Amino acid sequence: MKNRALNLISPVAFLVIWELLVALGALDRRFFPAPSETLARLLELLQNGELTTATVITLRRMAVGFVLAAVPAVVIGLLMGANRMARIILGPLITALYPVPKIALVPMVVILLGIGETSKVAIVAISVFFLVVIHTMAGVLNVEQRYFDIARNNGARPWDLLTTVAIPASLPNILTGINLALGFALTVIVGTELLLPQGGLGALIWKSYNVYDIPTIFAGLIVVALLGWAFTVIMGEVERQLLPWRVADAAPARRRLQDEPRLRRFVRTWWLAVRPFSFTASVTPVVLGSVLAAYDGAWSWLLFAITLVGSVSIHAGTNLINDFYDWKKGTDTPESLGPNRALKEGILTPQQVFWGGVFFFALGSGLGLYLVATRGLLILYLGIFSVLAGWFYTAGPAAFAYIGMGEIVVFIFMGPVMIMGSYFVQMQSVNWNVFLVSIPIGLLVACILHANNMRDIEDDRANNKRTLANLLGRKASRWEYYVLIGGSYLTLVLLVLFGVAPPFVLLALLTLPKAAGLMRTAAVHEAPARLNKVIRGTADLHERFGWLMIAGILAAMVAQVV
Amino acid sequence: MAIIETAALTKVFPGPDRREINALGPVDLTVEAGEFICIVGPSGCGKSTLLRILAGLEQPTQGTMTAEATDLQRPFNSMVFQGDSTFPWLTVHANVEYGLRVRGVPYRERDEIAARMLRTVGLSGYAEAYPYQLSGGMRQRVALARALANDPEVLLMDEPFGALDAQNRALLQDELLYIWDQTGDSAGGGARKTILFVTHSIDEALVLGDRVLVMTAAPGRIKAEIRAPFARPRRTHELKRDPVFGELSYQIWEALRDEVDAARASELRGQR
Ligand SMILES: Nc1ncnc2c1ncn2[C@@H]1O[C@H](COP(=O)(O)OP(=O)(O)OP(=O)(O)O)[C@@H](O)[C@H]1O
């Protein structure tokens, strides 16, 4: 694992030597601009929007072609894998066309479809189609016969064989096909844009070549490389999400913390201590608020970074301080299930945890003050409000959490306040639309808390802690759970129906099966162990729902630009 | 009343070089409803093939099989396959409720049944784990729980305890006998299950079965039938001190030994 750092040696050395050779005059800068020059050009092109526009155009062509081809390709691949007749009839055509270099089809496609967008999308679609068909078919054909036997012996009908055996078992192959197809589509679309230079990264590169603007060529190449890398990373994450059953070969055995070299031990210790898995609760609203502002036309990377790092710091600080006080109160003894492993295993002393919390608070407040100074007092009010709410959440005679107000407070501050605040940082104003869009996220955050309270109904009652859950009782609190979850989906749909949010945010409906599963589990179980799963599942739902909404808004932006 | 009857059942597989593999038979077998039958025989003699034909997963080459389902509400048979038969893409819990799910049993009911079966096989703590996180023996228990969850009239069990350690094996033998006895009570829900149980362990066959069938080397026929006349409910470890047990165990081994030798010899011929 030390090798991670060693990985960097060759590319860094390469760049440094390049830079030196240019500086010494050994390389002609007209052909090989120094890396620093390329970087400067890259930033310049980002600033004037040229590069962003080109990237968006390329991505849009890829996205449209990809969706148009991948969906039928999976269906046809499944059909060919499952049905011998389909294989015999379609197989020869597919295998004959598969190896044709797709870029060589450009002339034919142009003759048929002209030189407009259609032909570029078509080229992408053709490239994607065959790869996905072939991998899907191979996936189904490779499913071991015994799985079908087992399924049939358990009463599965042909449709069940498809949905419960063939598809899940071949999903790894399908995803491999999609992964390869993404990389291939990128290659092909950039190539096509070189041949038909009308917008897009390929066209940018080609035009720069014509005017001998070498740094821009390199800048374009860097973006293409970054896109390819991003696809790989995203697909890796998608696979981890969709294939939880695969042997975790990607995660190598972790070294024990004590055996790590010092710097890595330091980083990993604090990483554990701040409980990064809880961060999505604060990251999602910040990203959503900022992206909403971008959708409305205001965006600054710097402000975004500051808002994000600032809120995560505050969140980390809160976690640490909470752990410190829990430890002080003695609820987090080694036997208990307290969340802070670093403290529990004695890797950090309580004092270290406390001062770590202070550090993160200071960092977060510093960044917050910068925002107050540059973006306006509203941030300060929101900040003070949030701190007060955080304080009175568990402290004081009428702590919100103890009088059944927890959900409402969490809803307001982890929903509308954070989202509208992040929006304001970018936009310098807020409006009701932002508030409305923030409702589903707020409801889901409240739902996480409520799931917690459902688990703790008995404990809280014993401790005189009144939560909405134990005030309502077991049965009604289940209804509260349904209402919170159902409410977020209902709001989402209404937002789209009334034109408050772009239709793309309906992507978040993809999480419906998960929500249904959670509601069913919550409907049946009372055992804390089972409800623990509901809590984790709800947090997961909040995260996915939020990111899909964000993806939807980004998609709407891409659709808008072109 | 006979629940399963076969007449001159044979199976021939197409082999390499256009040769034919005589895998099974002819087998004439009558299984009474509620009977517990154990089958022993040398490796490769066709035991799995016989069960697969009885399960309807394989068509016999010749001969007939008749099965008399009495309760149309329940599935007729469920098989515990030889070797790992969990679905790797489903959690343990989802594996166990698989049969109930495809038959459309409502969520609440099947969730309850699956949880109960997981308790029976001692895997409650692993409900949300995926099979790759389990040992071979644990996966075998998941497969057993799935078959039991289906509540079939006939259980076809192909070396279900083969991958288990001795302790778990003994525990699950008792558990299986208990379940089988219970389903025989009028309180336990009507007719007792019929069980066909393939094993390589002579002791296991005697401990569990009403009858032990000894099969010949391939193509497997039924060579001998030994009744296990022990009273039920049986205490498995006490049974082994019974002198009759030793005598019967010896008889079965005598019947089996020639067949094992024959199977060895033909395997060696096959290698040459
Ligand atoms: N699908 C098949 N195609 C061809 N031959 C097969 C097939 N299935 C089984 N056989 C052959 O049929 C014979 C009987 O196989 P079977 O699996 O029934 O044996 P078995 O008695 O269960 O053995 P074991 O105790 O080792 O599990 C073997 O010779 C095997 O090679």
Ligand SMILES: [Mg+2]
């Ligand atoms: Mg077998």
